[in-house]
Amino acid sequence: MSSITKTVESASVYRPDVIEARWRERWEADRLYETPDESERPKWYSLTMYPYPSGILHIGHWYAFAVPDVFARFQRMRGYNVLFPMGFDAFGLPAENAAIRHNIHPAEWTFDNIDRMRAQYRQMGAMIDWTREVITCTPEYYHWNQWLFLKMLEKGLAYRQAGAVWWCPKDQTVLANEQVLEGNICERCGSEVIKRDLEQWYFRITTYVDELLEELDHLDWPERVKTMQRNWIGRSEGARLTFAVEGGEPLEVFTTRPDTVWGATFMVLAPEHPLVGKITTDEQRQAVEAYVTAARNQSEIERMSTDAAKPKTGVFTGGYALNPITDERIPIWIADYVLMGYGTGAIMAVPAHDERDFAFARAFDLPIRVVIQPEGEALEVATMTEAYHGSGVMVNSGQFDGTPVPESIPAVINWLEETGRGTAEVNYRLRDWLVSRQRYWGTPIPVVYCENCGMVPLSIDQLPVELPLDAAFTPTGQSPLVSHAEFLNTICPACAGPARRETDTLDTFVDSSWYWFRYTSPHDQREPFTPELAHKWTPVDLYCGGIEHAILHLLYARFITKVLRDIGLTEHSEPFVRLRNQGMILAEEGTKMSKSRGTQVSPDELVRDYGADSLRLHLMYLGPWDQGGPWNTRGITGMERFIRRVYGLVTETVELSRSGHAEPETARTLERLTHRTIQRVTTDLLDFQFNTMVAALIEFSNGLIDLKTPELMRTAEWRAALQTLVLLMAPSTPYVAEELWEQLGEHYSVHTQSWPAFDEALAQDDFVEMVIQINGKLRDRVVLPANASETSAKTAIRNAEKIAAALDGVEIVKEIYVPGRLMNFVVKPK
């Protein structure tokens, strides 16, 4: 008895655990998701940002990955040869921290995590071609980071330079800014850290700055991301001026407001400015040196403080410069509000028209002179409470007096150039990319230091420089490479004398700056990737990922693509044609999900309880994908119910024998419902509107349930509608769609079928309900044939009971007729 019940149940009850395991195995055995390089079909490269192998896929990973998977599947059914690869961004600090904390090797920790996460992606039902997997911490991958580094070195795009970095005297190591705690305390050992000048490796991204800025205009990316990149690049136009210094070398400044130079009443240098020592007089030396030391040891966070009201600090150097236009003698100060990293590290201060200079002048009682007067107003220095930077005309500026503000800037620049007093200049905020890291778990930089020859790059055929895995990993906070004698000591490729290897490794952003090329030929042993294959697949047609990578990753990826182009490996300049960002999934109460507060959601549990298909639907249904929002566990039951209802429709149908055709009217209803749904689902998917796409699927199934009768369920028309529903569900719910496709007796696999086409005419209603308004207020509704003529529609509307009564005896001023939608009578009441 019980066994019979069970058999009946297993055939007609939706069991995601059984279905999903079964089809997953079948797909893998059949290599259903392997992408051939050769195909008649047009290519589509759908890329999702690869994850860091932190150990477990959380719900955010599902959101970021399952939804683009739906799109990739949709594109496959639409006839594209779709490349949808996956890999792991496997170098980085967390692996080293795990090693220090748990005494487990970073490699072991990383590969264990990858195994777990790969299994989770399989569970998701993602259409990943795993034969193309890329793991960046393998020599097969980082070999090509080293290759790229050597090529860039050769082209002058990689260089070494001294720069100030945080240094912990106890740990004898460089620290990242994030590792310096408030009060300049080392995160690892608690001792006080200092700034030190160390040689670091840089990539010359500034070479490409104009291209990086200009090409943004042509990318199909969210405007927000493009704006962030533009701000980061920070182009500003202005002029360079030279100020003579009494008894010293001249000072160069950059200014965006050369038209205010007549108001420059003092100068300010960054504390790190190289000329500070020479300019400073003996009387001021002690004060200046104290200020420089203090500024130098301020943490970046303090220095870049968000507090706009932060009081200005600074010290007079004792030196004087000459204003090159007015020949006035003006004092030279130093202050930390002037940054060495921007412009020349020195400014001409125009306190009347710059709020920072104004605050500084007020704090130290320095002279202020108005050189821009707003029209119809007269600024008085004595009564000014803030700098003025609005419109107006130039005053106190010699022959330029009376020049209005926007034109004043080019006018003055022209004059400066003609008279040889200055030059037009464009400045950027973007700095070169510091790529060296004093860390173990990264790509070794392939150069050596020889006592005779200095720095010597390895040759291409000496690559890869393998990261030694037997490094002693003790929790000292030091990179094991420094104390790994076998790695460290080598011979010079130039003179064969003794040499030391570079122990710095490359920033992991280097790994992610070209990884999508590697997917196109992941096993190439001669080149980073095979140019013909890369040419076939790239650029990426659709790149999906988080907004947190809006600047660094995406900018570096664009930069390296241009470098690869100039090396001759690829032809295009921009890597990602289209970019879409998912929003962030928050905890139910609307805050960030957090492990410590236990507000994280485990996809594994949800899959166990509801199945991957329901979870995929639920993620799409939460709201617009780019918006994200609070998680809600209860809602997933609605998706489970929907799947069950469709499952029931199919299992009930296939139990019945087939016979006959539907009544013409019902057949038409089915046809309309079908075509309308295909249309909605197709356009919503193309627009990335996954939430309304799911709503359309649900409405289709609700419509079928309303029509359902035992007779209808035997007909060909009914089956055709069900088939279409299953096809439309295939991208979203790959498992149950495959199961139902089989139950309908169709040929495996649903995922290799063509996407259904729609006919807009067939999607139209035969009858429409028109809204009748009087003076814009809804008064009645009238159902009319969709193809009714304007005359017959108007007649029917006027004859409608409520309308006829309302129009009786009033003057109609105007009639607005919108075919198939609405009619509005504008009337004058009598």
Next chain:
RNA sequence: GCGGGCGUGGCGAAACGGUAAACGCUGCGGUCUUAAACACCGCUGGAGCAAUCCUUGUGGGUUCGAGUCCCACCGCCCGCACCA
């Protein structure tokens, strides 16, 4: 401060300038069940017995007609931030 976005039922949300609240969740009532779960049916923005009226953060404007367009304000979120 600068830049961008957003304010719609109890909740997530829909809505080419044209019926506001599709679809789902929750809740309530019912059917099935010994019971529960599942499932199914009905109701679910507010007021009113009803006809009907009101409702998209606030105030104004454009329009025959505004959630949608324009202006001002309030509130929230996200970037960037002493960049000369």
